Amino acid sequence: QVQLVESGGGLMQAGGSLRLSCAASTSLFSINTMSWYRRVSGNQRELVATITSRGTTNYADSVKGRFTISRDVAKNTVYLQMNSLKPEDTAIYYCNARGVIAELGWGQGTQVAVSS
Secondary structure, three states: OOOEEEEOOEEEEOOOOEEEEEEEOOOHHHOOEEEEEEEOOOOOOEEEEEEEOOOOEEEOOOOOOOEEEEEEHHHOEEEEEEOOOOHHHOEEEEEEEEOOOOEEEEOOOEEEEEEO
């Protein structure tokens, strides 16, 4: 298991920007994939962005061109830069770590609220 600590959420007007941070308890090289998910309601989580241990990134179509996932290996930290925010981006955002086979851990979630 990997412990993940998230920060950076908050309230922002449409068109603004926020940067989320996810600090891991172990080296990012020991984690196959770091991901950001979001939950609007219920227990359904939508995959937003991923970055692998080799640095390969992928994004959901809904955030392409607006969000950027990145990492600072020295700080064991993954970031999600969120630009041109829309009201539909309002959600609880979760950081996730996954190994080659098994799930490694989830963050506690950080609230992002985007107003019109």
